[in-house]
Amino acid sequence: MATYVQKMSVFRLAAKPTNRGLSRFYSTWLTNAGTSVTTGDGSPRTRTRRFRVRVRETTCTLSCRAYNSKVPQFPTWEPVSEDRLPPCTQISADLVDKLERLALVDFRTKQGLECLEKAIRFADQLHVVDTSGVEPMDSVLEDRTLYLRDDEETEGDCAEELLQLSKNTCEEYYVAPPGNIPLPSREKRAAMLRDSEF
Amino acid sequence: MPAIETEICHFFNCVLYLFFSSCPQSTCVHLLMDVLSFLLHSDPQRLVGVVGLEIHAQINSKTKLFSGSPVGFSAPPNSLVSFFDASLPGTLPVLNKRCVEAAVMTGLALKCTVNKKSFFDRKHYFYADLPAGFQITQQRQPIAVDGALLYSLLGGKKRNQVIQKTVRIKQIQLEQDSGKSLHDDLRSQTFIDLNRAGVGLMELVMEPDMSCGEEAAAAVRELQLILQALGTCQGNMAEGQMRVDANVSVHEPGEPLGVRAEVKNINSIRYLAKAIDFEIQRQIDILQRGGVVLKETRAYDSKSGETISMRDKEGLQDYRFMPEPNLPPLIVYTDNASLPPGIDVRQAVVVEAIRKRLPELPGVKRDRLVRSYGILPEHSFTLVNEEGLVEYFEEVLKATAKEPRKVIGWVTNDLLGHLKEQNIPVSQRSVSRTGNAIIPSCLSPRLLLVYVPAVTHTSHVGLTQVFQEMWRSPGKAAQQLIQEKDLGLVADTNQLHSICQKVVDSHPHEVDAIRNGNKKVLNKLMGLVQKETKGRADPVLVRAILQDKTS
Numbered sequence: 001m002a003t004y005v006q007k008m009s010v011f012r013l014a015a016k017p018t019n020r021g022l023s024r025f026y027s028t029w030l031t032n033a034g035t036s037v038t039t040g041d042g043s044p045r046t047r048t049r050r051f052r053v054r055v056r057e058t059t060c061t062l063s064c065r066a067y068n069s070k071v072p073q074f075p076t077w078e079p080v081s082e083d084r085l086p087p088c089t090q091i092s093a094d095l096v097d098k099l100e101r102l103a104l105v106d107f108r109t110k111q112g113l114e115c116l117e118k119a120i121r122f123a124d125q126l127h128v129v130d131t132s133g134v135e136p137m138d139s140v141l142e143d144r145t146l147y148l149r150d151d152e153e154t155e156g157d158c159a160e161e162l163l164q165l166s167k168n169t170c171e172e173y174y175v176a177p178p179g180n181i182p183l184p185s186r187e188k189r190a191a192m193l194r195d196s197e198f
Numbered sequence: 199m200p201a202i203e204t205e206i207c208h209f210f211n212c213v214l215y216l217f218f219s220s221c222p223q224s225t226c227v228h229l230l231m232d233v234l235s236f237l238l239h240s241d242p243q244r245l246v247g248v249v250g251l252e253i254h255a256q257i258n259s260k261t262k263l264f265s266g267s268p269v270g271f272s273a274p275p276n277s278l279v280s281f282f283d284a285s286l287p288g289t290l291p292v293l294n295k296r297c298v299e300a301a302v303m304t305g306l307a308l309k310c311t312v313n314k315k316s317f318f319d320r321k322h323y324f325y326a327d328l329p330a331g332f333q334i335t336q337q338r339q340p341i342a343v344d345g346a347l348l349y350s351l352l353g354g355k356k357r358n359q360v361i362q363k364t365v366r367i368k369q370i371q372l373e374q375d376s377g378k379s380l381h382d383d384l385r386s387q388t389f390i391d392l393n394r395a396g397v398g399l400m401e402l403v404m405e406p407d408m409s410c411g412e413e414a415a416a417a418v419r420e421l422q423l424i425l426q427a428l429g430t431c432q433g434n435m436a437e438g439q440m441r442v443d444a445n446v447s448v449h450e451p452g453e454p455l456g457v458r459a460e461v462k463n464i465n466s467i468r469y470l471a472k473a474i475d476f477e478i479q480r481q482i483d484i485l486q487r488g489g490v491v492l493k494e495t496r497a498y499d500s501k502s503g504e505t506i507s508m509r510d511k512e513g514l515q516d517y518r519f520m521p522e523p524n525l526p527p528l529i530v531y532t533d534n535a536s537l538p539p540g541i542d543v544r545q546a547v548v549v550e551a552i553r554k555r556l557p558e559l560p561g562v563k564r565d566r567l568v569r570s571y572g573i574l575p576e577h578s579f580t581l582v583n584e585e586g587l588v589e590y591f592e593e594v595l596k597a598t599a600k601e602p603r604k605v606i607g608w609v610t611n612d613l614l615g616h617l618k619e620q621n622i623p624v625s626q627r628s629v630s631r632t633g634n635a636i637i638p639s640c641l642s643p644r645l646l647l648v649y650v651p652a653v654t655h656t657s658h659v660g661l662t663q664v665f666q667e668m669w670r671s672p673g674k675a676a677q678q679l680i681q682e683k684d685l686g687l688v689a690d691t692n693q694l695h696s697i698c699q700k701v702v703d704s705h706p707h708e709v710d711a712i713r714n715g716n717k718k719v720l721n722k723l724m725g726l727v728q729k730e731t732k733g734r735a736d737p738v739l740v741r742a743i744l745q746d747k748t749s
Contacts, residue, residue, distance in 0.1 A: 102516055138521040139521055139522075139523050141523075141524075141525075141526040143526075145526065145529070145541070145545070146293060146525060146526045146527065147292060147293070147545070148293055148298065148547070149266065149292045149293060149294050149295060150295060150296075150544075151259050151261055151295065151296035151297075152261065152266065153260060153261050153266060153267070154261075154266030154267075155265055155266040155267045155281070155282075156266070156267030156268055156277065156278050158279070158280070158281075159275070159276040159277050159279065162276060162281070162284050162286075163276065165286075170387075170389060172274055172276050172277070173275050173276065173389035173390055173391060174276070174389070174392070175387050175388070175389060175390070176326035176379075176387070176388040176389075177326070177386075177387065178381065178386045178388055179325075179379065179381060
């Protein structure tokens, strides 16, 4: 959940590139969220409520660009000791293969695997948070009314305008490469990678 | 198969293997082992098919699910696309109220529980006709769940026994359609048309409660009729307004379900039945040969009648579902009393208000026809199957005040038969949405008044001629045609008397036979009279006159 809300706020920031002091806010927010998750000491209920409140306040702060005192000036965090974390995730060769195919990225090097393991270890800290009895939050908009539009035509008929944004068109069509091509098998890809090094 | 049997099978296999492995003729051995292992492993009689369906029904709305661009078929490419549909940055989804109401109405018609609160989710996959890289759908909490579709099969030797069946509806979810890709294999490129991108779909997920192609086809046909009656989907499969994917597996009854294959690319109800039956047989054959059915997606090839593996690695699909951040939960209200204060009434979707607007559904309509007109159940199916035919039948009844059982025979045999013979599409819904447009105007019940006497006296020859004339010169009043072409029923008593007299005079043997008590010979004389009058003589009159003359 925390990661999800972070994404939202980052998106908000990214959508306003003119915001001064962007990178500072960015780091403050991220670490701040991390802190609130890991150092909470009240009952799960109050902890979550506080977290929620903070989300709203922070978003508000960001959007009105004010220096709110509730936002810490400097990043702070408490490391979570290893013994509180679940066992390290072992990444099998098959899983690497699957991830490579999904992400269309090769990372089968020692360095790549280390990076992935570190990322998982970082996320493992979320397991420390007690969320029992807390209803998951879907969106910061979840208490807003969903606006419903009448079924009346208001847009469309702008093919020319849209197609001129595209690099490759033909008549009134967008032109894309042929459909998804399945990746070669792991063995074949390994061979290809080996060859490409020479 | 119970565990103990499996154990025994395994044991036998081992023994057989040990016994035969020392033997030099290994091919022979393998063949023998296959046969034996097949006999031990599966009883071919007991394997049955299990079918579940996923149906994408395009919502019949003026505009798309999340944008105000129009919905239309065969428009110039990319002309029905808004900035949102093309996924330009900064655009946001705005939900179409009509689509929500259509899904609720469909849910009610299928006895679903309508969720007061439902959520939208993003389903990610990478394809050129999905420019956003994700589809907005309802994965966690769809708009309607736990329904049932009642459908009927015509069974028995004469196919006149109505067998009632039920398939459970797991859920109905709202989601976006994708664009269309045209593949140019020669120059290895793909043309993308986003006109369909973002059109509202209802995905109906059915539980695997069917067992063969015929059942699945009957269920889909019934669903199609229901959606058309509701007006929530036009249901034209050829235009992709209804797309059916079938999940097919085989198992022995009582055992857990087998591995399923998903059959896609089915674009008619007839092909649906064929594709499913082919797939069931294919899987049974595999198991009987001791093979393993793969969990895979297969496409139906209508030319060969076979299903073909699409060779995708299903295990590798990862849709990375996440809550759609730009859409708050969708709330619908039970009734007007449950509306929160201060809400704009035009904004609210009220379930009870939609329930009140539910039309007569096909099942109810068939029951009513059987009950109020005393027609056969299979005739009620024929009537309801063709859009507008029920209304037509009832209008003819009203206009002619004839016995319904006679009119039904005429409507289902003569009229439908003729329409099919002339290759006139019975349903021309795409041309006109008004129900009555299906029957050419020259056959309007009012004009038919003239024929119904002929029709109900089974003068088929004359009827067919009248039909043909009417198609040749549409717009001409039927009465006029009959007079012009001299096609009317000959009911002039004097004329008939003279014809009958001629027949009686020229067939003294037959007349004698009748007078000696062989009444059946009268039919021969009647046939001769009809020959003279080109089948247009009023048979009741002719019989009376002949009886009089031969007595």
